[in-house]
Amino acid sequence: MVVFPVWAGLELHLLIPRNMDKLAKSLDCCVADYFGHIDEESKKKLQGYKCVLNAKASEESMANVARWEPAHGRFNFRHPWKNYLKVGASSRSCAYCIETLTSCLDSKDKVPEAIKNHLGSACMNLSSSSSNVMGELANTVNTMTRSAKIDMAVEDMRNAVKELQNDLKTLPDLMIQPHDKEKDELVPSEVTVVPLMDVIPVVSFASLLIETASRIEENLVKAVEELAESAQFKQPEDEKKPKQNSNTAKIVSDEGNVTALERV
Numbered sequence: 001m002v003v004f005p006v007w008a009g010l011e012l013h014l015l016i017p018r019n020m021d022k023l024a025k026s027l028d029c030c031v032a033d034y035f036g037h038i039d040e041e042s043k044k045k046l047q048g049y050k051c052v053l054n055a056k057a058s059e060e061s062m063a064n065v066a067r068w069e070p071a072h073g074r075f076n077f078r079h080p081w082k083n084y085l086k087v088g089a090s091s092r093s094c095a096y097c098i099e100t101l102t103s104c105l106d107s108k109d110k111v112p113e114a115i116k117n118h119l120g121s122a123c124m125n126l127s128s129s130s131s132n133v134m135g136e137l138a139n140t141v142n143t144m145t146r147s148a149k150i151d152m153a154v155e156d157m158r159n160a161v162k163e164l165q166n167d168l169k170t171l172p173d174l175m176i177q178p179h180d181k182e183k184d185e186l187v188p189s190e191v192t193v194v195p196l197m198d199v200i201p202v203v204s205f206a207s208l209l210i211e212t213a214s215r216i217e218e219n220l221v222k223a224v225e226e227l228a229e230s231a232q233f234k235q236p237e238d239e240k241k242p243k244q245n246s247n248t249a250k251i252v253s254d255e256g257n258v259t260a261l262e263r264v
Contacts, residue, residue, distance in 0.1 A: 009066035009075050012059060016087050017138035019055055020220075022048030023094055024131035024138070027212065030101050031127035034108050034205060035120040046102065052095040059088045074144060080230035087141065087227055090219040094134075097212040104208070107201040115171070115202055122167045123209055126160040130213045133157050137224045146228055148236035154217060161213050164206055171199070 022045075029046035032038050038046070063081040071077045108116075133154055136147045147153075227233075 005072075007066070007069055007072055007075075008062040009069050009079065009081065010073060012062035012066055012081065012084050013075070013141070015055065015059065015062070016084050016091070017142040019052045019088070019091050020134045020138035020141070022051055023091060023098065024134040026095075026098050027101075027134075028127055028131050030098060030105070031123055031209065033105055034101075035116055035123060049095040049098040049102075052091050053099065055088065056092065059085055080227065083223070083227040083230050087220070087223045090215070090223040093219050094212055094215050097208055097215060101205065101208050101212070104201060104205045110198060111202045112198055115199055118171065119164070119167050119202060119206055122160070122164040123206055126157070126164050126209055126213060129153070129157040129160040130209075130216055133216055133221065137220060140224055140228060140233065144231065145234045146236050150221070154221060157213055157217065161210055164210060168203065168206060171203070 025045040026047070026049040029038055029042045032042065033046065063085050066075075066079070066081045069075075133150070136150045136153050140147045140150070
């Protein structure tokens with residue numbers, strides 16, 4: 001009979017990135033649902049943020065047990081399990097924003113199509129870039145290897161935030177729409193003003209999306225960076241290759257100098 005122990009530390013290590021992946025999928029599905037339609041499978045993924053909200057007790061229990069476990073696998077005796085709790089707390093902070101975003105879905109049909117079309121592209125872009133950041137962070141924790149793409153992913157998310165903010169600034173121009181009417185020189189053209197109450201829901205949705213991106217950058221990214229530093233995660237392969245190439249070039253250069261000296 002072979003007995004394989006169930007390590008609480010390993011379970012915690014797998015739970016944290018799995019929850020971040022669920023957050024990323026929930027965010028994408030929520031934004032896609034607001035500006036369009038999603039299938040039943042996507043609706044199930046949309047509920048993934050609830051797992052993150054309910055994971056606090058499990059994470060704390062696993063961390064408490066993991067502190068007393070002997071070294072196993074990739075984890076030393078003094079592995080920084082407390083940092084996993086910080087990542088979990090930061091994930092929940094983002095999950096609360098996503099939960100509020102889902103509450104906006106009930107009012108999506110009340111927003112004028114012109115307003116939704118104006119903000120839809122920027123919101124989808126921000127959702128995609130935010131999910132990409134969370135995916136990179138999840139992979140960092142899962143593989144215990146720093147991501148070579150995280151800085152670029154965060155920069156893309158910042159640019160997406162600026163794009164959405166610029167679209168929000170031009171939103172007042174769309175609230176005054178020309179009314180379609182047969183041209184008549186005697187009758188002045190009519191103007192339709194979009195009621196403010198019809199615009200507030202989509203503005204709230206966009207603002208919450210920006211807040212989600214802010215929490216990802218200020219809380220989640222920093223929490224994973226602290227974990228990577230404390231646990232001494234491996235450097236990405238992209239940073240190792242240049243060093244190897246430079247060492248190889250140095251060896252070739254030294255060999256060339258030796259050959260030149262021998263000829264002299």
